[in-house]
Amino acid sequence: MMNYFEETKKLLNNSVLFYLITTGMDGKYSYINGHYAKEFSHINNNFVGQPYHITMHPDDMNTCVEVSMKCFENPDKLFPATIRKHDGSGGYVYTQWEYKAMFDDQKNPTGIFCLGYNITKYVAEELELQIAQEEIEKNSVTMEKIIFQQSHLIRAPLSNIIGLTGILDKTLLDSNTSNICDMILESSNQLDEVIRSIVNIART
Structure with a gap:
């Protein structure tokens, strides 16, 4: 299981589209890919070891907790989450994620694996469409x-x-x-x- 995540990290470490992060059982970042580091460098220069919630809207913290719990209850499934992240200008960008629980070879939980991307433009277009409708x-x-x-x-x-x-x-x-x-x-x-x-x- 861990080898699968390690290979995925190597594959998407330099992605220009996708965010890739992992958090440990202590709720702190254990890995971030280059795209995530660049997009949110205004928050921190080194996320590893920092609490997962420092990038997000406070109201979305419960979403992370709820989705993470579902991941551990259903180890074979992916679960979606829409999270707002600080944009560095007093506002937020919208991000869409899929969460999956990580386990070691002894099937002990080790954290959460998250793959995401920016959907701010999509959300804005949806809002414009709703207003038009x-x-x-x-x-x-x-x-x-x-x-x-x-x-x-x-x-x-x-x-x-x-x-x-x-x-x-x-x-x-x-x-x-x-x-x-x-x-x-x-x-x-x-x-x-x-x-x-x-x-x-x-x-x-």
Whole structure:
């Protein structure tokens, strides 16, 4: 088992994408790869022997403990954890990890093996997507209100105007008033077509 971890450490020691760390049963770093050392050098120049939590958001410490316990309870499984790390500017970067328990040849627990990478960009894009979806949903509700108003609240009285104008036009009116009724009717029909067009566009 330990040989497997040692080979993995050699393979990813100089990775430019992945973080690789191990912690002992005392909760202190026992190994970090070059990428982790470089990315978090603003926190410490030599992590080995330091407590595992010095790089992370305090609220994420419990996540590490809970995931580590699952690893020892299920030695053959990997368990994920999302951890926020200090970025050196007062903020945090988001990192995604997989934890696995380490054991010696006598099957005694020796620590936790962690493989991770930076997902800050992904988290930011997810947040932007969520905001965009919320905006779309908000606009959709607004559009539905507009369609309803156009279809019912506006067209209903407009239809009444068209009907009443048609009735007036058939009564005994002088030619001038009759012409006015015709113009009202024509304008009302044109407005009705515009409203229908707006509703159709909104529904597509």
